[in-house]
Amino acid sequence: MSIPAFAIGPGPGERIMFERHGNMIETDVLIIGAGAGGMIAALEAKRSGSPGTRVTIVDSWTVGRSGQTAFSNAWSVVVTPNDDLETIHTEIIQGCDGIADQRLVHEVLASSYEQLKELEAIGLHYPRDGNDEYLHKPTRGLDHARVMSPKGGGLEFSWRLRCALEEAGVMVLDRIFITGLMRGSGAGIAGAVGIHSRSGEFHVLKARSTVVATNAVTFRSGFVRDLTGTGTLLAYRAGAALRDAEFSYLRPTTPKFYFEGITFAIQEGARFVNQAGEAFMANYEPARGDQTDVHRLSYAMAMERQAGRDPLYLDMTAVPKEKHGYFINSNVAWMKCFFTKLGSEARTDMFGKTPYFASNQMTKMSLRTDTECRSDVPGVAGCRASPSGLRQSFCRVQHRHVHRHRAYSWPKRHSGIGQSANTHHGYGGNW
Numbered sequence: 001m002s003i004p005a006f007a008i009g010p011g012p013g014e015r016i017m018f019e020r021h022g023n024m025i026e027t028d029v030l031i032i033g034a035g036a037g038g039m040i041a042a043l044e045a046k047r048s049g050s051p052g053t054r055v056t057i058v059d060s061w062t063v064g065r066s067g068q069t070a071f072s073n074a075w076s077v078v079v080t081p082n083d084d085l086e087t088i089h090t091e092i093i094q095g096c097d098g099i100a101d102q103r104l105v106h107e108v109l110a111s112s113y114e115q116l117k118e119l120e121a122i123g124l125h126y127p128r129d130g131n132d133e134y135l136h137k138p139t140r141g142l143d144h145a146r147v148m149s150p151k152g153g154g155l156e157f158s159w160r161l162r163c164a165l166e167e168a169g170v171m172v173l174d175r176i177f178i179t180g181l182m183r184g185s186g187a188g189i190a191g192a193v194g195i196h197s198r199s200g201e202f203h204v205l206k207a208r209s210t211v212v213a214t215n216a217v218t219f220r221s222g223f224v225r226d227l228t229g230t231g232t233l234l235a236y237r238a239g240a241a242l243r244d245a246e247f248s249y250l251r252p253t254t255p256k257f258y259f260e261g262i263t264f265a266i267q268e269g270a271r272f273v274n275q276a277g278e279a280f281m282a283n284y285e286p287a288r289g290d291q292t293d294v295h296r297l298s299y300a301m302a303m304e305r306q307a308g309r310d311p312l313y314l315d316m317t318a319v320p321k322e323k324h325g326y327f328i329n330s331n332v333a334w335m336k337c338f339f340t341k342l343g344s345e346a347r348t349d350m351f352g353k354t355p356y357f358a359s360n361q362m363t364k365m366s367l368r369t370d371t372e373c374r375s376d377v378p379g380v381a382g383c384r385a386s387p388s389g390l391r392q393s394f395c396r397v398q399h400r401h402v403h404r405h406r407a408y409s410w411p412k413r414h415s416g417i418g419q420s421a422n423t424h425h426g427y428g429g430n431w
Helices: 036-048 085-095 102-121 153-168 230-237 262-267 294-306 321-328 333-341 388-404
Strands: 022-032 055-058 146-148 171-173 176-183 189-196 202-212 248-253 271-273 312-315 353-362 380-382
Touching (some): 036 202, 055 202, 153 171
Parallel strands (some): 202 380
Antiparallel strands (some): 176 189
């Protein structure tokens, strides 16, 4: 069909008129990006919206098989009725040096158990012990918060969410690469345009509210093919302000094979050692040792190198043999696949000594939003970056705000944006 002309451009002052042939789809809420954040936002929009609310989710890959969550174990912090909410909230805020949105973090933690039950309702299964209690695991840098992961990990988590979207009546669009946000007759955003990555067919997605939930510049941005920063760039080119680019993230890394689960390997006996084979973390962190947070690990590694005691290694020799299968045959499906295909220059004895060093990784730069998750461009909202273990709950709580303040009730303002929920260090989930 012939597509009518719309104003589209990277900034409020630019209008590029175009006419193309392709598909036009009209919707009330458009979610760009189908990681955990986008899918939960879409599901929440459909369930909490008025009858007949049209919700569309679009991704450049396959919905349910893309994004950071699908490549992970889908660990989440959950505050169960037996946990102390206030204590867990306090230690997370302290771990973030107080720069997180404290009210939003509290709301997320308080609703995390309800979120868990909703995930179970769509078919996810979380392991329990012999007393029918959920199996929690401690995570680095925190004393009271515990994490849990569903059976099947991130792949199962993501696919169950896709199935729930389809059952709820959300329109799911695979393999459409969004190239720009679209302006209507006024200053606000009226949807997005993109192309199908296989057919090259042009698409116009007209929406009353657009939620950017894709490709932030975030944790492991160079680690997963989907996290390239293009989502942040979409909002920026439409005139939205960004925040947190000044924060950097220090973490240990290796030129050899990297695997997910080092936090739990340390709990099983793994240690960082220097050239002489000395476990050095107790000298820097007497209380937590190797189980401290990654920025403290990175600091200690830098000091060891400065003292001439490098190269440094992650020594896995103390991990019991009966635990080896857990790390190789993880729910993170890419690990076993990559490990068996790696060449000699990258492959290592996973349960020997692997060289490690401190690296600098940009993290958390994202769309600036107010406390209702609105950007300063009318019609554009965002699921903001969050601590990894809180991400699923963050997206659910935030989209309730987004839904209550959709584009057609946007106030006319371009300043006064509230504090972001981003956290920059002190907590980073499993690694």
